[in-house]
Amino acid sequence: MTENYTALYEEHKKLGASFTDFGGWQMPLKYGSELAEHKAVRNSAGIFDLSHMGEVWVTGPDAATFLDYALAGKISAIAVGKAKYSLICNQEGGIIDDLIVYRRGDEKFLVVPNAGNAKVVAEALAQRAANFDVDVEDVSAETSLIAVQGPKAEGILLRLVPAAQHELVTGLKYYAAVEVSFLVGGAERSLLLARTGYTGEDGFEIFVENDDATALWQSIVAIADEGELTPCGLASRDSLRLEAGMPLYGNELSLQGDPFAAGLGPVVALSKEGDFVGKAALAAKKESGAGASAGRKLVGLKGLGRRAGRGHYPVLKDGNVVGEVTSGQPSPTLGYPVAMAYVDVACAEPGTALDIDLRGKAEPFEVVALPFYKRSK
Known part of the structure; x- marks a missing residue:
């Protein structure tokens, strides 16, 4: 590389x-x-x-309509001067990246993707712009x-x-x-x-x-x-x-995952007018109960001991594997181990007692609501 x-x-x-x-x-x-x-x-x-x-400018008469089509959120609803967290998905509903969109004018938006995905996102936006009166300019470099x-x-x-x-x-x-x-x-x-x-x-x-x-x-x-x-x-x-319960692409988010399992269902605007890339697949995932009644769901885990779980460690319930850690370490602010993990929806309720398999030793954790830490206003 x-x-x-x-x-x-x-x-x-x-x-x-x-x-x-x-x-x-x-x-x-x-x-x-x-x-x-x-x-x-x-x-x-x-x-x-x-x-x-990355930084990608999207400008032109169709900018808002185009971004409604290219991204999962309703970007046209962003007021000038405001920003919105959104997702760019593929046709199968997999997450290409999570990103922030800043509206800088009626026909001017700044899209900020993650580092490793910046080029992929810029290319995807350029490809999706074919039928719209927009200019997509990657100024990341x-x-x-x-x-x-x-x-x-x-x-x-x-x-x-x-x-x-x-x-x-x-x-x-x-x-x-x-x-x-x-x-x-x-x-x-x-x-x-x-x-x-x-x-x-x-x-x-x-x-x-x-x-x-x-x-x-x-x-x-x-x-x-x-x-x-x-x-x-x-x-x-x-x-x-x-600590703030914010997902990291490559850990909590991926092409193999979906927004509903990741707790990002509200980011997906299935009700917005017209089609968008991945809409049919995402609607089917939601209909199937993804992240609610089927599959796995992203949860927070609070360590009851001193040892921390790490990415890819198995999550156990009564000795059986029910999930996998995506991120984990000791929390400097809270003084105990924290982790995010995808677990079977049946085990996702706050208060549920689970274990993380720490190289052959079961360490006790408890499901808690995210975020772990919230600043006082």
């Missing part, structure tokens, strides 16, 4: 990052202690490089994405924004985006700021051209008080999103 490097790679090297391959990208796994990075986001703020994510997450994120970013625009930041709702002027390396830059994230905390994601990415990162780090902002890698991002 070809190794890709973000525009911030040299910056991460300077900070002493340990790197890992993720979706073909060399990304910082951690800079020091992943536990310290996790706790920084929960208690103060963390800064992440998310430039491995030219775009960087920096996230600042945590309770102090807003206060830090306000120091880089002119006072006259502070209300644009403070008034920005969750799953919304706005163009804001940032002081980057001594010059003002108009950048797209979104109140979105993957940590379970308040926070922001900033879209910036590659040429300005390093200056923006350095400006954010420089403006923060000592100990207020911590560079964070993928390890802490994974533990944060797991």
Whole structure:
């Protein structure tokens, strides 16, 4: 696989990052202690490089109608300035990717797929656009994405924004985006700021051209008080999103899975007018009781002991295999092991006692409602 490097790679090297391959990208796994990075986001703020994510602009008179056809959600219902979590599925109802769609105008949308799927999603959108008056432009290679997450994120970013625009930041709702002027390396830059994230905390994601990415990162780090902002890698991002009960493509979501088993039934707009890719298959899956009365369902598991389950470990009920772990580790915030797993629907009720087979030893867990962690507003 070809190794890709973000525009911030040299910056991460300077900070002493340990790197890992993720979706073909060399990304910082951690800079020091992943536990310290996790706790920084929960208690103060963390800064992440998310430039491995994709960015695809969809513009033109048919943009909203096209995205209603190409994606599982009702994208035409998004108000300008708002965003929506959605899925792109194949004709069989398998999940190609989960993504966020930002509506930037009546005929202008930004689709943000996951790193390893960015090229596949861009190609699928281009193919599906054949009968629509739209332009699909993949700008992933030219775009960087920096996230600042945590309770102090807003206060830090306000120091880089002119006072006259502070209300644009403070008034920005969750799953919304706005163009804001940032002081980057001594010059003002108009950048797209979104109140979105993957940590379970308040926070922001900033879209910036590659040429300005390093200056923006350095400006954010420089403006923060000592100990207020911590560079964070993928390890802490994974533990944060797991506590928040957020699915990861390749773990909880896949082509072999379906939205209903994953608890994402509300994301699928079967009632929207017209056809969309995968509609017939998804309707049949829902009719068959997928995730409700048939098959398996994604659940949260709380460890009653100290040992954590990991991906692909079997889940047991009375010694019989009833499921499989998709993600699991000790929760730094809660102090006990947590996991997400697909289990038989008969075993999915909160309070159900289950075991995870930890290399031949049954470790007790209990089914709990997701998310494991919810920030206090």
